[in-house]
Amino acid sequence: MAYTFSRDDIAYLASPAGAAALAEVGDLALTPASLLKDLERLRKSFGDHAPALVETVRLRRRAAAKLDGAGEWLLTDDALQQATPTAVARHRAHRLAGRTVHDITCSIGAELAELSRVCPAVIGSDLDDIRLAMAAHNLGARKVLLAKADALVPCSSADVVIADPARRADGKRTHDPAKLQPPLPNLLTAYAGRDLAVKCAPGLDFDKLGWAGEVEVVSLDGAVREACLWSPGLAEAGVTRRATVLSSTADPWTLTDADPDEIPEREPGEWIIDPDGAVVRAGLVRHYAAKHGLWQLDPRIAYLTGDKVPEGVRGFRILDRMEFREKPLRAELHRRDCGPLEILARGVDIDPDALRNRLKLKGSQPHTLVVTRIGRTATVFLCATP
Incomplete structure (x- = not known):
């Protein structure tokens, strides 16, 4: 505990x-x-x-792997779990550079630390006295005004309001906007007409939410970290969906629904590509495919295919393709002396670990299986492991 x-x-x-x-x-x-x-x-x-x-x-x-300067910070376990990674907070701060910003759920100050570098005035507020005291320590000499305040009671005239509602209800993670703390509908009502950026779980159904601005899904080093709801005044004109891919070792890149999405319908190419999770969650798979000269294995499935792999992306070279039936699949894998086996699956109801156990592979050659649905047929692609 x-x-x-x-x-x-x-x-x-x-x-x-x-x-x-x-x-x-x-x-x-x-x-x-x-x-x-x-x-x-x-x-x-x-x-x-x-x-x-x-x-x-x-x-x-x-x-240490999440927050810059964490060796000097004061934290609680819950606050650390909820804290925005520095790279993600820095990206958001750059979108807000030059504005006055009020983080109404500031917690231990992870967001404030980056905002204070690029914004002329920054306010942080929270109802938790302990987290506010920790934030004061963590921010050090940075010019940030801290206050105890209810997130649902507006108390500043800052240009932009940032909120990060807690994503747990009754001890369990929730995807229900009304069960967030504070509840998302109440938050939107309280700040109606204000420029607002709300961090939330990427698993929310954004279409049902009816958000009028931009939904940005952000990944960091291959893991989807969050979605951010940008109100219309903060959104790029003509953009309602954005995927932003951040990396510790490479330049960031972004893709939006204003980019082209025309792609051909063809048989599978030489490679299968699994797009970054931010692209998938943002609903921009076709846009990503159009940008890189790829196409879909099936219009309803996020796996892409093509004759080349985008630079810096992991691809799986197709060795064979067959209908997904375990007995002939096992025979083919044994014939290829398959041992270590990575299994990727979309559109089919399988447990990769259970399938791997049932295949009883004893060889030495690593392979990858991509199991998916093409039309109504469950299909398996046997691929070389990158």
């Missing part, structure tokens, strides 16, 4: 004595195997502060 921080904890952790203690604790393993022994040792040195020190060091280690 996660540790519950108090205001006294925050005051101590943010003090010079706390910083020195955190540095000492940071030298310990704090693994599940060593934790009890480490904690016993730390209680002798730091008394009742030991649990807060251990929790902070462990959270900082987890946050």
